[in-house]
Amino acid sequence: xxxxxxxxxxxxxxxxxxxxxxxxxxxxxxxxxxxxxxxxxxxxxxxxxxxxxxxxxxxxxxxxxxxxxxxxxxxxxxxxxxxxxxxxxxxxxxxxxxxxxxxxxxxxxxxxxxxxxxxxxxxxxxxxxxxxxxxxxxxxxxxxxxxxxxxxxxxxxxxxxxxxxxxxxxxxxxxxxxxxxxxxxxxxxxxxxxxxxxxxxxxxxxxxxxxxxxxxxxxxxxxxxxxxxxxxxxxxxxxxxxxxxxxxxxxxxxxxxxxxxxxxxxxxxxxxxxxxxxxxxxxxx
Amino acid sequence: xxxxxxxxxxxxxxxxxxxxxxxxxxxxxxxxxxxxxxxxxxxxxxxxxxxxxxxxxxxxxxxxxxxxxxxxxxxxxxxxxxxxxxxxxxxxxxxxxxxxxxxxxxxxxxxxxxxxxxxxxxxxxxxxxxxxxxxxxxxxxxxxxxxxxxxxxxxxxxxxxxxxxxxxxxxxxxxxxxxxxxxxxxxxxxxxxxxxxxxxxxxxxxxxxxxxxxxxxxxxxxxxxxxxxxxxxxxxxxxxxxxxxxxxxxxxxxx
Numbered sequence: 222x223x224x225x226x227x228x229x230x231x232x233x234x235x236x237x238x239x240x241x242x243x244x245x246x247x248x249x250x251x252x253x254x255x256x257x258x259x260x261x262x263x264x265x266x267x268x269x270x271x272x273x274x275x276x277x278x279x280x281x282x283x284x285x286x287x288x289x290x291x292x293x294x295x296x297x298x299x300x301x302x303x304x305x306x307x308x309x310x311x312x313x314x315x316x317x318x319x320x321x322x323x324x325x326x327x328x329x330x331x332x333x334x335x336x337x338x339x340x341x342x343x344x345x346x347x348x349x350x351x352x353x354x355x356x357x358x359x360x361x362x363x364x365x366x367x368x369x370x371x372x373x374x375x376x377x378x379x380x381x382x383x384x385x386x387x388x389x390x391x392x393x394x395x396x397x398x399x400x401x402x403x404x405x406x407x408x409x410x411x412x413x414x415x416x417x418x419x420x421x422x423x424x425x426x427x428x429x430x431x432x433x434x435x436x437x438x439x440x441x442x443x444x445x446x447x448x449x450x451x452x453x454x455x456x457x458x459x460x461x462x463x464x465x466x467x468x469x470x471x472x473x474x475x476x477x478x479x480x481x482x483x484x485x486x487x488x489x490x491x492x493x494x495x496x497x498x499x500x501x502x503x504x505x506x
Numbered sequence: 507x508x509x510x511x512x513x514x515x516x517x518x519x520x521x522x523x524x525x526x527x528x529x530x531x532x533x534x535x536x537x538x539x540x541x542x543x544x545x546x547x548x549x550x551x552x553x554x555x556x557x558x559x560x561x562x563x564x565x566x567x568x569x570x571x572x573x574x575x576x577x578x579x580x581x582x583x584x585x586x587x588x589x590x591x592x593x594x595x596x597x598x599x600x601x602x603x604x605x606x607x608x609x610x611x612x613x614x615x616x617x618x619x620x621x622x623x624x625x626x627x628x629x630x631x632x633x634x635x636x637x638x639x640x641x642x643x644x645x646x647x648x649x650x651x652x653x654x655x656x657x658x659x660x661x662x663x664x665x666x667x668x669x670x671x672x673x674x675x676x677x678x679x680x681x682x683x684x685x686x687x688x689x690x691x692x693x694x695x696x697x698x699x700x701x702x703x704x705x706x707x708x709x710x711x712x713x714x715x716x717x718x719x720x721x722x723x724x725x726x727x728x729x730x731x732x733x734x735x736x737x738x739x740x741x742x743x744x745x746x747x748x749x750x751x752x753x754x755x756x757x758x759x760x761x
Contacts, residue, residue: 303668306668308665308668310665313659314662319683331669
């Protein structure tokens with residue numbers, strides 16, 4: 222188990238919100254086990270509410286699971302591990318009252334990095350994401366894509382081995398997220414970091430990941446893992462390849478039924494209507 | 507915030523100055539054309555000369571420093587205690603649910619009612635004015651600061667926690683900056699109210715201070731002097747307001 226090549230080991234983790242036994246209790250994540258290799262890029266994909274973000278938060282020590290445990294470098298975690306794990310959240314995680322440089326600096330202050338080292342690391346990471354000229358801008362003055370680059374720079378400056386990303390490009394438009402995805406692929410191929418990436422986008426998952434973990438509908442668990450055997454950095458050529466299309470379709474097939482289950486549960490459709498809906502979607506795809 | 511106080515245009519400044527000019531003109535007309543008795547409305551040039559003489563022989567300094575001392579102590583206490591209390595209260599939703607309605611109701615009580623009590627407890631000197639100033643300015647500051655601390659985005663807290671922020675870091679780098687915009691408007695209200703209540707207290711019963719001078723010159727039927735003191739008080743309150751506006755503008759970019 223305690224293999225040096227394993228970065229994160231998820232052992233029988235499950236989670237629920239609200240007191241057990243009360244009717245407010247909601248199962249968020251069924252028992253899940255997963256092992257993430259060092260330097261691997263793993264995506265978590267699944268229907269809304271399937272527990273993928275919950276699993277990410279548990280892996281980062283932000284949420285204590287109801288049961289099971291997570292080991293990082295062989296040690297069981299019981300809280301945030303700023304020295305080993307950095308997060309990139311959705312769009313609004315930068316502090317709007319601080320400049321980009323200050324935003325990066327503050328993470329290292331929390332982490333306990335010495336003052337002399339902070340500035341150098343901040344400039345390095347800004348350079349890595351191509352935002353050197355925007356160090357003294359406020360987040361509100363940047364586009365959504367630039368803000369996410371800045372958030373990535375903040376995570377890089379923390380120099381952790383693991384970065385957890387919770388739908389980092391979720392609020393961006395399709396074109397911007399494709400470009401950011403390409404940049405991320407190049408950047409990560411260089412750094413050799415372990416990345417876990419929550420996404421809703423099939424293309425993004427296939428493009429970036431070494432492996433894609435597909436979740437079942439709420440309350441979810443990992444139903445299937447797809448391997449994407451393709452070296453990093455990946456380019457436009459990969460997106461247009463047959464392999465990309467095949468993997469994307471395979472992923473779509475796996476997700477489709479789960480998403481349909483989530484929707485019919487949400488709208489409490491009678492099964493006949495649900496079947497009708499499915500036939501309709503099949504006709505479209 | 508930064509946009510709140512947009513620089514007034516040249517035309518706007520002219521209009522504002524004209525408005526003041528018209529008021530002074532009406533005042534002049536009231537004395538010289540309509541012959542309003544000088545005891546009610548003394549003639550403006552006479553009042554102006556009294557202001558100049560108060561300023562020239564520096565006799566305004568002693569009452570001003572006493573009033574400013576009372577306002578300063580009351581405001582500083584309300585601010586520090588207010589921020590502390592709000593921080594503690596916002597640590598739990600239960601505390602917020604208990605105390606916020608309580609503070610709101612207390613804030614609705616016209617606290618000037620307590621002045622006779624404060625006069626008994628703390629005497630007619632500065633003590634009773636400070637107590638009144640605190641009673642009146644504390645609750646608006648607390649209520650705004652509670653709202654400010656609730657203004658924090660949970661994602662920012664989660665993000666800070668993931669980077670290993672200690673409790674102090676969380677306060678210094680996340681909670682406090684998130685609270686600043688709303689907190690400042692509370693402080694602004696608090697300072698205005700502290701000044702108002704101290705002056706009110708001084709006017710009712712006191713030995714010294716700007717309010718005391720106004721009340722005393724009124725009782726001595728020296729309307730010219732009373733108006734001169736009123737003008738000085740107006741200048742002081744405008745200066746306080748100006749300082750707060752500058753602070754507000756410097757507190758960072760609009761979010």
